[in-house]
Amino acid sequence: MDENPSDDPYVCEPLHGSHPRGDGTDRVPPALEDANVLSNEPVADDVWLMRLSAPRTAATARPGQFAHVRLSQERDSVLRVPLSFFAATPSEGTISLLYQVLGASTRLMSQMRRGEACDLIGPIGRGWLDRRAPAATIFEPRRAILVAGGLGVAPLATLAENLAATGCRVDVVVGARTTSRIAARERLETVCPDLSIATDDGSEGYHGLITHLVSERLATHVPEDPYDYCAICGPAPMEVAAAHLVQGTGIYAEVSTERLMACGVGACLSCVVPTTRGLVRSCVEGPVFSVEEVVWDEL
Amino acid sequence: MSSDVRRAVPVIPAGVELAVDLGGLKMRNPVTDASGTFGCGEEYGDFIDLDALGALTAKGVSPAPWTGNAAPRICETPSGMLNCIGLQNPGMEYFCTHKLPWLASYGVPLIVNVVGHALSEYTTVIERLERETRVDAYEVNISCPNVDAGGMAMGTDPACAAAVTRACRALTSRPLIVKLTPNVTNVADIARAVEAAGADAVSLINTVQGMAIDAHRRRSRLSRPVAGLSGPAIKPIALRMVWQVSKAVGIPLLGMGGIVTGEDAVEFLLAGATAVSVGTANFMNPRATIDVISGIAAFCADEGVRDVNELIGGVQC
Ligand SMILES: Cc1cc2nc3c(=O)[nH]c(=O)nc-3n(C[C@H](O)[C@H](O)[C@H](O)COP(=O)(O)OP(=O)(O)OC[C@H]3O[C@@H](n4cnc5c(N)ncnc54)[C@H](O)[C@@H]3O)c2cc1C
Ligand SMILES: Cc1cc2nc3c(=O)[nH]c(=O)nc-3n(C[C@H](O)[C@H](O)[C@H](O)COP(=O)(O)O)c2cc1C
Ligand code: FES
Numbered sequence: 001m002d003e004n005p006s007d008d009p010y011v012c013e014p015l016h017g018s019h020p021r022g023d024g025t026d027r028v029p030p031a032l033e034d035a036n037v038l039s040n041e042p043v044a045d046d047v048w049l050m051r052l053s054a055p056r057t058a059a060t061a062r063p064g065q066f067a068h069v070r071l072s073q074e075r076d077s078v079l080r081v082p083l084s085f086f087a088a089t090p091s092e093g094t095i096s097l098l099y100q101v102l103g104a105s106t107r108l109m110s111q112m113r114r115g116e117a118c119d120l121i122g123p124i125g126r127g128w129l130d131r132r133a134p135a136a137t138i139f140e141p142r143r144a145i146l147v148a149g150g151l152g153v154a155p156l157a158t159l160a161e162n163l164a165a166t167g168c169r170v171d172v173v174v175g176a177r178t179t180s181r182i183a184a185r186e187r188l189e190t191v192c193p194d195l196s197i198a199t200d201d202g203s204e205g206y207h208g209l210i211t212h213l214v215s216e217r218l219a220t221h222v223p224e225d226p227y228d229y230c231a232i233c234g235p236a237p238m239e240v241a242a243a244h245l246v247q248g249t250g251i252y253a254e255v256s257t258e259r260l261m262a263c264g265v266g267a268c269l270s271c272v273v274p275t276t277r278g279l280v281r282s283c284v285e286g287p288v289f290s291v292e293e294v295v296w297d298e299l
Numbered sequence: 300m301s302s303d304v305r306r307a308v309p310v311i312p313a314g315v316e317l318a319v320d321l322g323g324l325k326m327r328n329p330v331t332d333a334s335g336t337f338g339c340g341e342e343y344g345d346f347i348d349l350d351a352l353g354a355l356t357a358k359g360v361s362p363a364p365w366t367g368n369a370a371p372r373i374c375e376t377p378s379g380m381l382n383c384i385g386l387q388n389p390g391m392e393y394f395c396t397h398k399l400p401w402l403a404s405y406g407v408p409l410i411v412n413v414v415g416h417a418l419s420e421y422t423t424v425i426e427r428l429e430r431e432t433r434v435d436a437y438e439v440n441i442s443c444p445n446v447d448a449g450g451m452a453m454g455t456d457p458a459c460a461a462a463v464t465r466a467c468r469a470l471t472s473r474p475l476i477v478k479l480t481p482n483v484t485n486v487a488d489i490a491r492a493v494e495a496a497g498a499d500a501v502s503l504i505n506t507v508q509g510m511a512i513d514a515h516r517r518r519s520r521l522s523r524p525v526a527g528l529s530g531p532a533i534k535p536i537a538l539r540m541v542w543q544v545s546k547a548v549g550i551p552l553l554g555m556g557g558i559v560t561g562e563d564a565v566e567f568l569l570a571g572a573t574a575v576s577v578g579t580a581n582f583m584n585p586r587a588t589i590d591v592i593s594g595i596a597a598f599c600a601d602e603g604v605r606d607v608n609e610l611i612g613g614v615q616c
Contacts, residue, residue: 029345031305032585070583075531075559078583079375121585260373262380262582265345267338269387270373279366279387284342 028060030124030265035069037116038094040109044183046101047151048110049086055093057122061085063158064127064256064288067095067120068264071108081105082261082283084155085123086184095122098154098183121264125287128159128231128254139252141168141229147214147242148188149175149234155256156233157187164191168229171217172196175210175238179203210234211241218245227251232291240299243291253291257282257299274298306348309592312600317592317607319353321574322499322551323474324408324436326353329568329607330592333555333578334358334412334438334478335384336529339398340405346585351592353574355407357398359414359440362423364390369522374511379530379557380579381509383523386414386443391427399433408435410476416446418453418466425470436474438553439467441493442482442505454480454505457492468497476553479503479544481533486540487547494548502553502576503544504537530579531557538570545571545612559587561594568595568607569614 035054043049057067068080086098101110112118129139144163148156153174163170173196176182182204188195196213197205206213218227230253232242239255246253259271259282266284273282274295280286309328311317317328331354332343339357340349349355367387374381388394394411402409411434415421421439428434441454441463453459464477477493479486481504490501506527511520537556545552554572558564559580567575580587599607 032346075583076378077375078378078380078530078579079373080582260371262373262382262579263336263342263585264582265342265585267342268336268373268382268582269367269384270382272367272370272372272387 028123030121031056032119032121033057034117034119037112037114037118039114040112042110043098045178045180047181047183048099048101050097050099050109050112052095052097052118052120053093054095054120054122057120058088058093058095059090061088061095061123062127062130063162064130064155065123065125066155066287067097067122068124068261069097069109069118069120071105071112071118077105079105079262080121080264081109082124082264084256085158086154087158098151100151124264125282125284128155128256128288129229130288139229140166141252143169143225143227144229144231145171145173145214145217145227145251147173147210147230147232147234149210149238150177150181151183152233152235152238152256153184153188154233156231157184159231160188160191163229173210173213173217174198175213175234177201209241210238211245214242215245218249230254230291232256236299240296243294243296247291254288255291255294256287257289257294258287259283306344307346307586307589308348308351309589309596311593311596314605315596315599315607316605317596317599319573319608320551321354321436321474321553322476324354324410324476324500326408326574328353328592329572329574329595330564330588331356331410331553331574331576332581332588333576334440335386336578336581339394339402341401343581343585343588347589349405350407352407352588353592354410354436355402355405356410356438356576357394357412359386359388359412360391360394360424360428361386361388361414361416362391362420362427364388364393365414371521374520374526376509376511376528377532379528379532380582381511381521381526381528382506383521383526385523388414391424395427395431399431402433409433410436410438412438412440412478413467414440414443416443418447418463421463422466422470425467429471434473436476437467437471438476438478438502439463440478440505442478442480452480452482454478454489455483457488460489461492461496464493464496464498474499476500476502478505479540480505481536481540481556482508487543490544490548494550498550500551500553500573501544501548502555504533504540504556507533507536529556531559533557534563538566541567541572542570542614558591559583561591561596561598564591564595565598565610568610569612571612571614573611
């Protein structure tokens with residue numbers, strides 16, 4: 001279980017209620033917030049962007065964290081939808097969610113109009129670079145590689161911008177089924193003009209798996225200018241393959257895990273991820289984990 | 300629902316009496332959370348004032364840690380959800396050393412849900428918890444598979460249910476609530492058996508067995524083919540069982556299954572429940588327990604009911 005913060009330098013104490021995070025910064029507890037749709041439009045094939053006014057969440061959200069959104073107050077749907085922050089603008093009190101229309105909930109979401117209300121719990125979880133850094137020092141990556149499969153780009157876009165703003169050189173590798181499915185290209189290109197793209201159908205970039213591009217990039221890993229950070233988000237099989245490539249390279253790598261979530265606040269244990277500490281709750285102890293702490297064969 | 304209320308508290312109109320007595324457990328109002336949906340309250344303490352609950356029900360505690368089942372553990376279904384969490388819990392020692400001290404800062408009565416795979420596991424947990432003063436009552440979950448009886452749930456056989464109840468009864472004078480499974484032919488028989496064996500109250504219903512299949516992949520949607528259905532979808536089943544059991548026994552009932560609003564809760568009281576638990580609704584709305592308390596109180600005020608106890612068993616059939 002979640003006892004024993006252990007000797008793993010990347011592991012934090014379990015979160016309990018409003019207790020401090022245990023890593024020097026105070027945890028901002030998630031709250032229930034009423035939100036209003038400001039805009040909602042398609043930005044790529046089956047991919048939509050919703051902007052919401054949610055000032056409290058906007059003020060505290062960090063990249064990699066997520067909101068647990070209740071789209072309708074009807075009882076025929078009991079589960080909320082977990083969605084990463086694609087953007088958060090505290091000065092405007094807004095957040096943006098980039099989502100793929102997959103099933104009933106996301107279809108309903110795509111039908112929502114400006115002015116409609118919903119509510120959300122946020123911000124939830126540990127985001128990118130949110131863990132206690134090794135030896136309690138603050139870790140500032142100098143050269144990073146971000147690996148985004150499909151909608152995995154959602155939590156990575158802000159991270160890319162934030163890293164670039166600290167002077168980090170950021171390479172972004174994007175994988176999609178087809179070129180018209182690639183979302184958020186402009187945001188990524190301002191940080192990394194030379195995006196590496198792989199498509200399943202060969203309609204753009206490399207024809208094949210994104211992991212091929214990742215291994216190419218890692219092979220150019222030279223001692224004078226090494227990658228020191230890698231962030232991975234995408235479908236589970238891609239995450240497993242990418243994690244496998246980066247493990248043992250000495251690069252500090254993190255992955256955002258996608259689990260089915262009921263409560264989204266740490267109470268129900270529906271979202272557990274196998275880690276070196278046992279099965280831990282992805283919603284509050286993740287969704288971002290270090291690649292080293294996930295037990296990949298059990299995922 | 301407003302954004303600025305951090306820890307929600309119920310709105311109770313003056314003159315409405317909400318206190319109930321659940322088999323010796325004094326509750327300031329008839330609402331608790333359903334075990335397993337609420338952790339031990341820590342997380343929901345960010346959203347509601349836990350001390351406003353009639354009682355806090357902790358998740359199932361076993362003697363040793365249980366790892367639970369593989370993922371996927373949940374799946375949404377029409378008006379409900381299936382789960383096969385598998386009662387993952389860190390065991391009674393961790394519960395006593397980590398959870399109870401945290402709960403010490405709250406005054407809310409504490410019901411501990413007890414799980415086991417054999418009779419001796421239930422008694423081991425109760426013996427350990429008897430040493431802890433923070434515990435006010437037990438809810439014995441007899442829906443677990445019994446390894447001594449080929450995996451059949453304890454709660455599906457009257458003799459077996461009675462044996463567990465009797466063994467726990469012998470160890471404690473605290474209120475003993477036995478939680479019944481709906482996956483039986485005659486729930487009243489089980490209820491009578493646990494009443495005769497010394498239970499102070501029964502709670503019902505646990506989840507209803509169900510299944511979900513992904514047609515395209517031709518596979519179960521969950522890691523275990525048979526899982527537990529909860530939420531509004533099971534409310535009619537739960538109401539029927541509460542009503543049947545209330546006719547069969549004299550001890551009070553803790554009713555649950557699909558309660559989302561105060562009016563849902565009132566229906567359970569009318570069917571014969573003395574108190575209610577709110578489970579899956581917490582996932583829809585983290586303030587559901589508080590909204591249910593306010594809803595019951597508003598119902599009483601609107602209908603001229605001075606004391607909530609007047610509602611219990613009041614349905615006319
Ligand atoms: C922390 C977190 C952040 C997420 N961020 C985003 C995001 O920014 N943008 C985005 O488009 N999606 C994101 N997701 C996934 C998103 O929650 C699901 O796509 C959504 O819930 C699907 O709901 P639905 O009712 O439309 O589809 P459903 O009918 O429920 O499902 C359609 C298919 O998607 C699968 N699925 C459903 N929910 C999940 C889930 N939570 N994780 C993995 N697979 C799932 C189902 O198994 C099914 O195969 C995130 C998930 C998590 C856990
Ligand atoms: C995710 C989940 C976990 C549960 N875990 C437990 C448990 O540990 N012990 C128990 O007695 N019941 C457990 N239950 C059953 C609930 O306590 C309750 O009996 C049931 O869900 C019906 O109520 P509801 O429809 O309000 O959820 C669980 C239910 C859910 C949905
Ligand atoms: S979703 Fe309930 S514990 Fe993570």
